[in-house]
Amino acid sequence: MSEAAPLQGYAFTLSGEALIARGSGALYWPAQRTLCVSDLHLGKSERIARRGGSALPPYETQDTLQRLEEEIDALAPDQVICLGDSFDDAAAAGALDGPTLIWLQRLQAGREWIWIEGNHDPGPVGLGGTHLADMSKPPLSFRHIAQTTATGEISGHYHPKAAIKRTGGRARPSFLIDSARVIMPAFGTYTGGLHSHGSVLGSLMGRSAIAVLTGPVARAIPMPR
Amino acid sequence: MRSLPETFSNWFASHGWQVHPHQQEMLERADDPALLLIAPTGGGKTLAGFLPTLIDLANHPHDGLHTLYISPLKALAADIRRNLETPVAEMALPIRIEDRTGDTPSSRKRRQRADPPHILLTTPESLALLMSYDDAPRMFAGLKRVVVDEIHALAESKRGDQLMLALARLERLCPGLRRVGLSATVEDPPALAGFLARHPDPCHILMADPGPAPDIRMLHTETPPPWSGGGGVYAIPDVLEQIRQHRITLIFHNTRAQAEIFFHNLWLANDDGLPIGIHHGSLDKVQRDRVERAMVQGRLRAVVCTGSLDLGIDWGDVDLVIQVGAPKNVKRLVQRIGRANHRYNAPSKALLVPANRFEVVECEAALEAVVAADLDGDPRGPGPRDVLCQHILIAACAGPFAAEDLFDEVRTAGPYADLARNEFDACLDYCATGGYALRAYDQWQRLKQAPDGRWHLRDPRASQLIRMNIGTIQDTDTLKVRLKRGGGKPLGEVEESFATSLTPGDTFLIGGRIVRYESLREMTVEVSRDGGRKPKVAVFSGTKFATSTQLSQRILRMFQQDSWPELPRHTSQWLSLQREVSRLPEPGRLLVESFPHDGRMHVCIYGFAGRNAMQTLGLLLTKRMEELGLAPLGFVSTDYATLIWGLEEVLDPTALFDPVALRNGLDGWLAGNAVMKRTFRGAATIAGLIQRNTPSTRKSGRQATFSSDILYDTLLKYDPNHLLMEITRQEAMRGLVDFGRIVEMTQRVAGRIDHLRLERVSPLAAPLFMEIGKVPIEGEGRARLEAQEAERLMQEAGLV
Structure with a gap:
């Protein structure tokens, strides 16, 4: 990465650390060369089919990995943190086909890879990398579900989304950011979302929280409540 | 020349009727392989279609199915059965007539397969389902004639293509089958004949006397139409006056939403309490039946309706048709006008109500087209391949088949006469494997080739799913609407996209009443009565027709006139102003x-x-x-x-x-x-x-x-x-x-x-x-x- 090219995205600080919320829905920590993504939900269609729901082709796993690869290519991180619910369930992780496993290994090659556990994938997945319940990397900490008392915390789980109402724009997956925490949008394809004006997110986030909408340009607005 | 047997001529005479020339000619051509009759509404069309059957059965006792009658509407099948039973009973003919639709109880359906009646009245979907059973050859053995009613309507959709594929199949089971098509006025009769006939059989076209020219005008209103919108609400006082002056008025709208809004406003202004009903496809069947009965019994003075009243059934003594909103299509307008004076040799009376200023121009253009008998319509493309895929799966349900045989058979259906072998093979491959990207999924691998080269279902149990999926009617996803209290009375249906746009407390119109949205429970929209006079959300979507190419061209030609004396002043001034500040x-x-x-x-x-x-x-x-x-x-x-x-x-x-x-x-x-x-x-x-x-x-x-x-x-x-x-x-x-x-x-x-x-x-x-x-x-x-x-x-x- 050339030093002259400024990193695209919304730049902000959390506990004094400079971070970038990318339009893709990934979070980048340049000082540590750490890339963080949340809620990949790999194998979602496979799980729905297994439970007898309507059969969706499994191509959404490829789509999610494709976008993840683009971020890794663009940023060349030393460390990748997947912030939980990386797999739709433990069986989905086991059911990934050969080419997908090789693809994952290629992405993991030459960098540290952390799987933080989420409510969908609580156990180890046996796909390389390190498996952790949560991770402290002072002054920041990474876990799947936000804790109300934490500070400098990066979490996922809620799949937040928000919209710029006045221009009639649609709700887009969004980062929610305040002085204590970042709640990440879901990176996975075909994952639903929770409006930031829901009561859970409203009570988690401080008064001056902002929402950073993902899209071609990451755009910050006061968090809609 | 065949003459009418004495029993029949006596029966005609006893009612004081004469055989219409086209009925006589149908009889003379009874042995033609295919015959297309084009007659206006009320021309004794159905009887013309059935006369050869009735006479043959009267003279030659027959075991099993003799004639199959196909109609686009379930209700029409039941209506025709009642109409046929009268002459059969009055002439004491040894003929059994039954209908078979989705509403027929399954016990009777089973009995019909084992012991079919002489005349079976059914729909394209029910026929396709019958063809999917392995006992179809036994059931249809001896079948001599097929009568396709309202073929002009069927031919406009994939239902017609499916029907022609089923007839191709029937032809193989019963060689020498005679086909008769009954149609309203259409723009291209030879194309319709080619659609009906077994390819490459010839098909004679019989044109009945079209009757006197219709009396059709634009309704003059006190208030000029608004600049935009589609409701025609401004014309309510004038429409009410017309209802008062006529026995029964049909008021056609292009969309269900517009029909609802118009009906609501009509009632608000209906100070005389004239009995007026509403009828459209989203209303609950019980409600529609009630309106239909009331109409036949002459208890209604007017019905606000949509295309759901476009077809065949005789609705009693209608003497005026009002079309609200530009007709968009001249052919449909002519067919609708035919609903008035459902009697031969009486001119139909119709009024057009443009919904906005632009539609004034369009209505005038449509009037000129009606007078010039310049009907519109686009030539149909080749038979759609999705329907063919379904047909292949239906064939596999009935039993193993050889690809060559099925291909030859399909090509005898008019819409598929030009089907290429590689197109057929692509459809067959899709039915067998699901296609390249989906080849890994069992559920789409449905056919297998046996060592003898014949194709059959890979898993016979799949036939149940295939049968459940038979049909080509595109139903948008709808949700039932029920009253939350009052025993959950069903009111009708709304489109799902509309239902999801509602928030509790929103009020909307259905069946002419205002209801308040309460909640969505499973697949049902629960509502309560609302006393308000103005619904908050007035529109749920319905079919939006596009103005036909021919009518659009006519409008463009009208714009080229120096002045427009035939148009109301408010509209001609508007066009003049456009010419002044811009151009037309x-x-x-x-x-x-x-x-x-x-x-x-x-x-x-x-x-x-x-x-x-x-x-x-x-x-x-x-x-x-x-x-x-x-x-x-x-x-x-x-x-x-x-x-x-x-x-x-x-x-x-x-x-x-x-x-x-x-x-x-x-x-x-x-x-x-x-x-x-x-x-x-x-x-x-x-x-x-x-x-x-x-x-x-x-x-x-x-x-x-x-x-x-x-x-x-x-x-x-x-x-x-x-x-x-x-x-x-x-x-x-x-x-x-x-x-x-x-x-x-x-x-x-x-x-x-x-x-x-x-x-x-x-x-x-x-x-x-x-x-x-x-x-x-x-x-x-x-x-x-x-x-x-x-x-x-x-x-x-x-x-x-």
Whole structure:
């Protein structure tokens, strides 16, 4: 990465650390060369089919990995943190086909890879990398579900989304950011979302929280409540 | 020459009737392999179709099925059975007549398969289902005649294609089968004859006396029509006066929503308490039945209705038809007018009520077309392949088949006469494997080839799913509406997209009453009565017809007149003003106006290609504008124009209409659009890629949309040449996408674009600002606005 090219995205600080919320829905920590993504939900269609729901082709796993690869290519991180619910369930992780496993290994090659556990994938997945319940990397900490008392915390789980109402724009997956925490949008394809004006997110986030909408340009607005 | 047997001539005489010439000729040509009768409503058409059958059965006792009657409506099958039973009983003929539709109890259906009646009245779907059983050869053994009623209506949809494939099958089981088609007035009888007949058999066309010319005019109203909108509510006092002056009036509307709004307002103004009912396809069957009965018994003075009353059934003594809103299509108008004076040799009386100023012009053009008997209609393309896929699966349910035999058989169906072997093989391959991208999934691997080369179901249990999926009727996903209290009385149905737009407390119209949305429980919208006088949400979507090419061209020609004495003053003045400040659109040229308004640049394109095509054009042009950096923000379309607004002015419209770029837009960007996905969904359901929603499946329509959209995205990305993607692109030339008419427009215009830069909105463009259905565009323009808005919000919140 050339030093002259400024990193695209919304730049902000959390506990004094400079971070970038990318339009893709990934979070980048340049000082540590750490890339963080949340809620990949790999194998979602496979799980729905297994439970007898309507059969969706499994191509959404490829789509999610494709976008993840683009971020890794663009940023060349030393460390990748997947912030939980990386797999739709433990069986989905086991059911990934050969080419997908090789693809994952290629992405993991030459960098540290952390799987933080989420409510969908609580156990180890046996796909390389390190498996952790949560991770402290002072002054920041990474876990799947936000804790109300934490500070400098990066979490996922809620799949937040928000919209710029006045221009009639649609709700887009969004980062929610305040002085204590970042709640990440879901990176996975075909994952639903929770409006930031829901009561859970409203009570988690401080008064001056902002929402950073993902899209071609990451755009910050006061968090809609 | 065959004469009428004595029993029959006595029976005619006892009623004081005479045999119509066309009924006599039908009898003389009873042995023709195929025969098409074109007769106006009330011309004794049905009896003409059945006379040869009745006479044959009267003279020659017959075991089992003799004649199959197919109608597009279940209700029509039951109605015809009642009508036939009268002469059969009065002449004491030894003939058993039964109907068989989705409503027939299953015990009787089983009995009909074991012991069929002489005359079976049914629908294309019920016939297709019968053909899927392995005992079909036994049931149809001895069948001699098939009567297809309202064939003009069937031929306009895939139901007709499916029926012709079923007849091709029947022909093999019963060689020498005679086919009779009964049709209302159509624009191209030979094409319809080719559709009906076994290819390449000839098909004689019998034209009955069309009767006296209709008495048809525009309704003169005290209040001039509004500038936009489609309800015709302004004309209510004048319509009520017409109802008072006639015995029974049918008031046709183009959409269910408009029928509801009109009916509601009619009741508010109905001070005399005239008995008026409403009838449309979204109402609960019990309610529709009640209105139908009341009409037949003559207890109603008027019925507000939609296309649900377009077909066959005799509704009693209707003496006036009112069409509210421009008829959009001259052929349908003529057929509707025929509903009045449902008796031979009496002129039909009809009134047109234009819903807005532009429709005044359109109604006048339609009147002239009716007088000139200039009917419109687009030639049908080749038989759709999704229907063929379903037919192949149905054939496999009935038993193993050889590909060559089925191919030969399919090619005897008129719509499939030109089917190429490789097209057939592609359909067969899809039925067998699901296609390349889906080959890994068991559920789509349905056929297997036996060592003898014949194809059969891989898993016989699949036949149940295939049977459940039979049919080609495109039902939009609807939700039932019930009263929450009062025993959960069913009121009707609304489209799911409408139901999801409601929030508790919203009020809307259904069945002429205002209800309040309470909650959505499983697949039911629960509502309560609401005493309010004004519904908050007045519209639920319904079919939107596009104005036909022929009618659009007639309007463009009318614009070229020096003056318009035939039009009301308010409308002719409006056109004169347009000519003064801008110009009027011309045939063979394309008028494009651009002007600033309300801080945005606007461009208005008078394409006259019909609503669906103009909508697609809006999508394609805004995409082109996006590429050219013109920052479009949104557009709205009507049958005659598309209005686009954005941040930059269009200086060179020629660049927008490059046919190659438009075509690329359709193949590329538009491919991901919701209209294409809806088109795909229809084809995918018919071809059996996804299952039709049935009450027994718990999944909601929205989930079905979800998975069909995902299948579409997947195929688009990984298998763009999948058979169903090809079918989708072919269908996109007509119907919802209607790209064919955009192509036709660009060819007609051939680069002759008149671009006028105006200082303000032109008279012809003004009504477009009041149109509903504006489509926002997500692009550079909105991003610029969003950036400004985001900055403003952040500053206001003190966060920068």
